[in-house]
Amino acid sequence: MLDLQTPKTGGTMTDYSEKAALILKEHRESIDRLDAILIYTLGERFKHTQSVGKLKATYDLPASDPKREAQQIDRLEDLAKRADLDPKFATKFLNFIISEVIQHHKKQQK
Numbered sequence: 208m209l210d211l212q213t214p215k216t217g218g219t220m221t222d223y224s225e226k227a228a229l230i231l232k233e234h235r236e237s238i239d240r241l242d243a244i245l246i247y248t249l250g251e252r253f254k255h256t257q258s259v260g261k262l263k264a265t266y267d268l269p270a271s272d273p274k275r276e277a278q279q280i281d282r283l284e285d286l287a288k289r290a291d292l293d294p295k296f297a298t299k300f301l302n303f304i305i306s307e308v309i310q311h312h313k314k315q316q317k
């Protein structure tokens with residue numbers, strides 16, 4: 208990964224902005240790769256929750272499990288701290304996904 212340093216001697220503004228453009232491109236390529244990982248990972252997660260939904264519908268189990276969610280939130284907060292990610296954001300993100308899953312479960316129960 209390139210890094211941007213202010214040219215002290217010799218470098219022109221054109222050199223500087225060409226380098227900045229290259230660094231931006233590299234970051235965006237990494238972001239695109241990571242976004243793809245996120246999407247594929249979410250797809251895998253939803254495959255499992257779909258199976259869980261089927262199981263819950265078959266055995267007449269409740270769509271949501273607040274005790275399990277509390278454990279997931281605790282674990283995720285800890286992971287987020289270690290990953291240098293805002294734990295509040297991580298919690299919000301998980302709650303967003305889980306509420307979508309619960310909607311899917313409820314539809315499967317109809």
Ligand SMILES: O=C(O)C(=O)C[C@]1(C(=O)O)C=C[C@@H](O)C=C1
Pocket residue numbers: 256259260270271272273275276279304305308309312
């Ligand atoms: O583990 C379950 O029981 C699920 O239905 C999965 C899941 C989740 O998406 O992680 C969704 C709803 C529950 O409230 C808890 C967890």
